[in-house]
Amino acid sequence: MTDTATPGRALPHPDRAEIRLEAVLHALSDPMRLGIVRELAAAEAELSCSHFDVPVTKSTTTHHFRVLRESGVIRQVYRGTAKMNALRRDDLDGLFPGLLDSLLAAADRQSVRLGDAG
Amino acid sequence: MTDTATPGRALPHPDRAEIRLEAVLHALSDPMRLGIVRELAAAEAELSCSHFDVPVTKSTTTHHFRVLRESGVIRQVYRGTAKMNALRRDDLDGLFPGLLDSLLAAADRQSVRLGDAG
DNA sequence: CTCGTAGTACGAGGGTTATCGTACGAGTCG
DNA sequence: CGACTCGTACGATAACCCTCGTACTACGAG
Numbered sequence: 001m002t003d004t005a006t007p008g009r010a011l012p013h014p015d016r017a018e019i020r021l022e023a024v025l026h027a028l029s030d031p032m033r034l035g036i037v038r039e040l041a042a043a044e045a046e047l048s049c050s051h052f053d054v055p056v057t058k059s060t061t062t063h064h065f066r067v068l069r070e071s072g073v074i075r076q077v078y079r080g081t082a083k084m085n086a087l088r089r090d091d092l093d094g095l096f097p098g099l100l101d102s103l104l105a106a107a108d109r110q111s112v113r114l115g116d117a118g
Numbered sequence: 119m120t121d122t123a124t125p126g127r128a129l130p131h132p133d134r135a136e137i138r139l140e141a142v143l144h145a146l147s148d149p150m151r152l153g154i155v156r157e158l159a160a161a162e163a164e165l166s167c168s169h170f171d172v173p174v175t176k177s178t179t180t181h182h183f184r185v186l187r188e189s190g191v192i193r194q195v196y197r198g199t200a201k202m203n204a205l206r207r208d209d210l211d212g213l214f215p216g217l218l219d220s221l222l223a224a225a226d227r228q229s230v231r232l233g234d235a236g
Numbered sequence: 237c238t239c240g241t242a243g244t245a246c247g248a249g250g251g252t253t254a255t256c257g258t259a260c261g262a263g264t265c266g
Numbered sequence: 267c268g269a270c271t272c273g274t275a276c277g278a279t280a281a282c283c284c285t286c287g288t289a290c291t292a293c294g295a296g
Binding site for chain 2: 017020021022023025026028029030031034095096097098099101102103105106107109110113
Binding site: 237238239240241242243244245246247248249250251252253254255256257258259260261262263264265266 | 267268269270271272273274275276277278279280281282283284285286287288289290291292293294295296
């Protein structure tokens with residue numbers, strides 16, 4: 001594990017056992033957050049907050065990432081000045097086998113169906 | 119088809135093509151609505167609104183059923199004085215294959231994990 | 237140390253949601 | 267018809283959520 005995480009700046013995450021399905025669904029019911037999660041899943045890697053091209057201000061972006069983190073969907077860690085984001089795939093798959101893949105597939109399908117760029 | 123539906127009291131439903139994943143997820147992110155959907159799925163049959171033992175008033179119950187209907191999760195039809203509710207399994211499976219089952223399985227798992235009566 | 241970049245904290249505005257109570261409408265049963 | 271049950275409509279209230287702007291902190295580069 002690349003422990004390049006900046007020390008002394010830990011962020012609160014729910015334990016796996018504290019993750020609630022309702023919270024996950026709520027987190028993913030926002031188009032912006034769903035888009036972030038889709039991109040994160042496609043990348044299969046950590047991405048910084050600023051990597052995402054979202055049509056809102058930095059404040060709002062911070063808010064959405066916090067919702068995703070506090071619902072247990074993503075894990076966030078500071079590396080230098082950047083804050084890296086990664087899907088909590090292991091935890092989600094462990095709690096809800098198949099759910100994340102179904103959700104991502106559903107999002108992809110809808111994207112194709114609606115002719116979105118994504 | 120059991121066309122015992124009361125005529126002249128049609129309820130507005132979204133077409134299959136109008137169903138949005140975000141709306142579905144939002145609808146299911148409420149514990150009460152998720153519970154209703156789970157019960158509906160387990161019953162594999164139409165259930166009246168009053169069948170459900172929810173800890174809220176009738177007004178609030180009406181509200182939650184409307185959210186489920188307008189998001190495309192359930193289909194509602196009047197039969198006499200009762201309003202029957204059924205999952206839109208065909209439409210949801212057609213749009214998002216596997217999603218509904220994953221969601222229901224996830225809800226069941228969490229219910230067991232948390233020791234709910236569900 | 238200074239500057240720039242990445243992101244946070246806080247507060248406010250505006251919209252949506254969950255809940256309720258009361259009054260009402262539609263069917264059914266006597 | 268009259269009474270009863272099921273569910274709706276409407277208004278109110280309180281909470282929540284998305285968004286923003288501004289002021290701020292943390293880190294890295296020079």
